[in-house]
Amino acid sequence: MNKKNSWILFLTLFILMCSIIPAFAAASPTYSISGTIKDSSGKVLSGVKVAVGSKHAMTLPNGSYKIDGLAKGNQAIAISLNGYVAANRSIRLVSDIAQNFTLVKRDTIIAKAKTYKGTPHRTLDCSHFVSKVYNQVGLTYAYSDCSKIPAVGKFEAVSTPLPGDIILFGSSPSKSEHMGIVIDPAKKQFIGSQNGGVAITTYDGTKAWGNPKYNDKVNPVGYYKIAGFYRYKAQ
Numbered sequence: 001m002n003k004k005n006s007w008i009l010f011l012t013l014f015i016l017m018c019s020i021i022p023a024f025a026a027a028s029p030t031y032s033i034s035g036t037i038k039d040s041s042g043k044v045l046s047g048v049k050v051a052v053g054s055k056h057a058m059t060l061p062n063g064s065y066k067i068d069g070l071a072k073g074n075q076a077i078a079i080s081l082n083g084y085v086a087a088n089r090s091i092r093l094v095s096d097i098a099q100n101f102t103l104v105k106r107d108t109i110i111a112k113a114k115t116y117k118g119t120p121h122r123t124l125d126c127s128h129f130v131s132k133v134y135n136q137v138g139l140t141y142a143y144s145d146c147s148k149i150p151a152v153g154k155f156e157a158v159s160t161p162l163p164g165d166i167i168l169f170g171s172s173p174s175k176s177e178h179m180g181i182v183i184d185p186a187k188k189q190f191i192g193s194q195n196g197g198v199a200i201t202t203y204d205g206t207k208a209w210g211n212p213k214y215n216d217k218v219n220p221v222g223y224y225k226i227a228g229f230y231r232y233k234a235q
Contacts, residue, residue, distance in 0.1 A: 031093050034066035035100040037079060040108060040138050048103070051078045079103065079235075085139060085164060087235035101235060104138050109164035112137050113181050113191045119198045126179050129193040130166060133181060139232045146170075146179035154234040161185050161229040167192075167203060168227040176227045 037048045037059050044063025049056065052067050052075055059065045072093055079087040084103040091097065113133045116124065124132065131143045141154045149155055149166060150173040157173070158165065161182045167190050170176035180192025188204045203226055 028071060030069045030071060032066055032068045032096045033070060033075070033077065033091075033093070033099055034064070034096075035098050036063045037065065037101045037103060038063055039084070040102055040104050045081060045084075045103060048079060048081045051080075052076070083107070085109075085232055088233050089235055102138060106162060106164035108137050109133060109139070109181060110183050110191070113183075113198075114200075116193075116198045117191075117200070119193070121193050121195055121197055124193050124198065126193040129198060130179055130181060134232065141232075146176040147174055149176070149179065149230055150174055150228070154232055155230040156233045158229050158231045162231070165232075166230040168230065169203075169225065170227040171225070173228045173230075182229065 033052060037045050037050075039045055044059075044061075046059050046061045046063060048059040048063075048065070050059065050065045050067065052070060055067050055069065057065045057067050070093055075091055075093045077089045077091065077099060079089075079101050081103060084105050087101050087103060089099065089101075091099065113129075116129060116133070119129075127146045128143065130146075131141070134141065139154075141152055144152050146168055147170070149168060150157065155166070161167065163182055163184065165182045167180050167182050168176040169178040178192065180190040183189040183191055183200060188202045189200055190203055191198065191200045194201065
């Protein structure tokens with residue numbers, strides 16, 4: 001190889017290295033999120049979907065999961081499994097991190113709510129009833145009057161309820177006069193602290209909670225109309 005060709009080869013390699021080295025130097029580090037997901041009884045849950053941005057994983061038979069290749073910064077973790085209340089959590093990722101979750105089965109909410117059947121309204125009104133049930137099963141939030149539920153950051157409005165979701169009655173969500181917990185969407189059943197105490201009834205407009213004397217607040221059949229459904233979303 002003559003001197004000219006050697007110089008050209010050297011120059012080519014030098015230019016190539018100059019372009020490659022900065023690329024490696026500029027590569028941002030990535031991190032992982034891992035943990036274990038259980039139910040409220042302590043049983044590990046397999047087949048739970050864990051999503052962080054566009055990356056997904058499913059929990060193994062031992063309830064564990066791990067997602068690699070995540071960029072530094074704010075990340076949102078979404079956990080979901082049929083029959084359980086989904087969980088969402090926001091974190092700031094600056095290193096590998098462990099995030100464990102406890103999921104609440106929707107049947108657990110309903111079972112706990114039913115233990116209060118017959119409790120007088122004067123002892124436990126509608127807002128306190130829902131708050132008490134939710135907090136006792138692990139879905140914590142600071143007590144809020146029914147009309148304040150839409151402003152609580154841990155709830156989101158949904159159009160189609162699932163068992164365990166909250167139902168509001170009134171002229172609008174922020175002007176709700178009554179609330180309860182949905183038991184069976186197909187049968188339109190909910191449980192709440194009605195005038196006669198905690199009981200199961202329907203929200204189909206014929207047997208739903210309400211009092212015909214509130215003619216300016218009710219629908220034509222004399223009962224409060226549904227103001228909306230709300231679902232617990234944050235953990």
